[in-house]
Amino acid sequence: MDEFTVDAFVNRDDPIPVISFDPQNDLSDEVEGDLSDSERKRDRLKRHGKNLKENMRKVTGQKSEPGTSMQDRILEKLLQQVIPVEDLSSSRAESSPALDYTSRPSFSLPTMSANFRRFNARIGVVFVFQSKVIRLLSWNTPTHTLSFLAVYTFICLDPYLLTVLPLAILLLALLIPSFIARHPPPTTNAAHATYGYSTAGPPLAPPVTVKPVKELSKDFFRNMRDLQNSMEDFSRVHDQVLSILTPATNFSNEPLSSTLFLFGFLAILVMLTASHLLPWRLIVLGIGWTVTALGHPTIQKQMHSVHKQHIIPREVQAKTLLDTWISQDIILDSAPETREVEIFELQKLSSAGEWESWLFSSSPYDPLSESRIRHERPKGTRFFEDVQPPKGWEWSEKKWALDLWSREWVEERIITGVEVETEGERWVYDIRYEYEDSDQGLIYGEDGEGPASPPPKKGKKKALPTWEEGSDAESEGRGRRGEWRRRRWVRMVKRKWQPRRSVSEGSR
Template sequence: MASTPHDSLANRDTPIPVLQIHPADGSTPSTLTPTTASASTHRLSATKLKDKLQNLGDKTGRDASSRMGDNMFHLYTLRAFTPSGARVKDRRSRSYVARPNFSIPTMSSNFRRFNSRIGVAFVLQNRLIRLFTWTQPTQTLSFLFVWTFVCVDPYLLPVLPLASCLFFVMVPSFLTRHPEPEIHVGDADLWQGSLGGPPLAGARTIKPAPEFSKDFFRNMRDLQNCMEDFSTIHDAVLAFLTPLTNFSNENLSSMLYILLLLVSCLLFITAHLLPWRLIFLFIGYTLTALGHPTIQDLLTTPENEKFLSDTEHEGRSFLLSLSKHDIELEPTHESREVEIFELQHRPLHDEHGEYEAYMFSWTPYSPLSPARISGDKPRGTPFFEDVLPPRGWRWSDKKWTLDLLSREWVEDRCVTGVEVEIEGERWVTDLHYDVLESEGERERERATNTARLRKKVGSKASRDVGEQEKEVLRRAWESGRQSRKGEWRRRRWVRGVERMPLRNGE
């Protein structure tokens, strides 16, 4: 038996690209686009998408300006949205987590409520800035003492939130209700320091800042500056990490991946041997010392900035040279194999008719396939030229090749009720079940009559009768062979594909 130049089962352990149709209106399209077998087949129709976008922000009781703003946003979203063929899970979509839709009135209301209550976070931010910039050295040194105690004895760490609640929340609240007496010039001397007796003032409450108040606009100012700080830090981190980790330079990213993997394995074994208390103590003192104005003045000099830049460049150059010497990437493109099934059909009542070409489909349309059982017609394209490679792939072979190992792909898919040609054109033909049942009944009747005849005659005569019966059955089967075949037959074609190289700008 001849074999194909391509092993049809060579990619058994990896996802094999198969042929998939993407109809636009539910009818049979004129082209087939191969995709990987693991690709998702769920799609969002244009009608549902339009309804979802038109329902964004619909709320009762909004004024005319709000409705106009919502309509402008919907129009912009509809015009800006372009569907993509990539199947990437969107972890911010409403299908992933149920959250309210976007609405301009809701956005405006939530921003006002958020801005009137965010002041405490900016107060904490300002205190941390003053602490780590050594504005009051005594406070910074006190922080270093506390950090030292925690690093030396980590079991003191649960005490910190409780002590912070006592000294920064409850003590100021108590002093608010028991204030010190006010002393004016000429008044009698009063002994200060007694906190006994009934409360002299009301309890302190935290209320949201009223709109258009000074605190409200201060919160807007601090929020504006906080957004700028976040954007600056975000861009700086991405500019540093992205070229190293996004495999734009595969040698460099591969080397960094290997180094991180080795360090992770090493820490997994030796982490319990490291002096973590001393390490965290050193890190805390170093970061706090870097915030001192004298250290900042030294770091911001042109000489030191140039030195730091050169050091970073030398480190990247060292990793790059190391990756070029030790990392060898696969120079050839990834190759796979796609398949297509040629289907032919003839009417069921025309037992002696010829099969006619029907279409090329991505499924064999076997007798027990879900499409056959549900009564659906096969879907595909009538021409070989309309079959396209999967997205991101291109043909590596010039033409399609007939799979001569028809029995293998039939057994691999557990296709039953078919007749397989192991020679010739390798057609896999449906069997006519009505004819098979009638032939089976006749064969059982012949076997019964033969057994009765053998009992009446001798062994030699029975052998002659058996041989005559086999010859009659063979001739009857050959004469009725055409009637055994059903209305569909198919054969498999294969063709190699390879990944397309990345173009500049993609």
């Protein structure tokens, strides 16, 4: 963009001109000739203000939605900066490829407000059904409850009647009431009491249509009240279920969770072998009658008194008996998992012929290792105290122990070109080979930097004796060993205790 200078906005009194390709503007300019100067200025300001609004909407990418105010747009932009909607949808789609949110609109405050109003205007039928179910199960009208139990009994005894139930609901709950609404019975009057109901003739009333309630009406606010209470009920039920299930299933109390797992496994075995022998029709029938009977006010009063007199005083005693049985019969192996880790102590031969401590490395740095072939320096730490356990583990022993079986770990790694000490400090030395260069007549050492000794008379590769082959390792082997030696240290680690982590609903 070009920078604006001071002269660009000198004339502040006139409106900023906006280029427009609307032919109506030309017509309006022709009409302006008949108006006064003040009226022409007022109309011109109005048009420029409208054009400026449209241009701002185009720049910000906002649609001119009806009913959206400037405050809503500002709040929407603020929420879009705070809530990464695109990142949230992409992470959900990656975690579950079946959920594709690309075709769904992103978060928008005006859209959310409009959708809530539309939803609240149409949710009344759900709350009407909920209130009818509550009245039915609470024995508000005993004849209705007994009729429901009769239908439920027939369905339990003959489950094939479930196929008839949707058709019966269609006829009795939808078609017949709609027909009666179009053909209403005559008004009852004492002087004309002999008239009866007749379905003949044309319809006398318009058909019943289900329409959303009007906004800001009494039914609209009733739906908001019921929706508010339903959200609170769901939150309470959700928290209560989690408070009961989570401590017993997340192994925070391992004996209790193990007991629940044991009983669940035994129940699965029993159901796999004896489920076909159980009278499921009678069981479902008894459950339905029991649940419906518990909703009767008289039975609820009796249950409340029984619970207060007999169950609450013995609740602590029953819990104590269960904990005692669990502690005696459920034996858990609470020892953490342990592993053995290793570290190699590397030493290098100095120019004075003495071995100097170099570092502690996770690799033995043998002659044919990849790092030696690439002429890379070994990686590790200089001191024993700086060696850390693997991630997620901790030390189970206080000190490192020297591996006395040096031959075994050398053979396991198939390391060649080394001399193994089976006694003493268990060092594993490099073996230095000498080669005769036929062109130069010189013998180069292992590093290839210069001649190591006078050339022998015969030009061939000569391997000096290893520790096992030599008669005196300290005298003859000192000059034949390479510049590196290593030995293996081991130590036990155990898994580290991890703190409890919370799992949100969206990451499950």
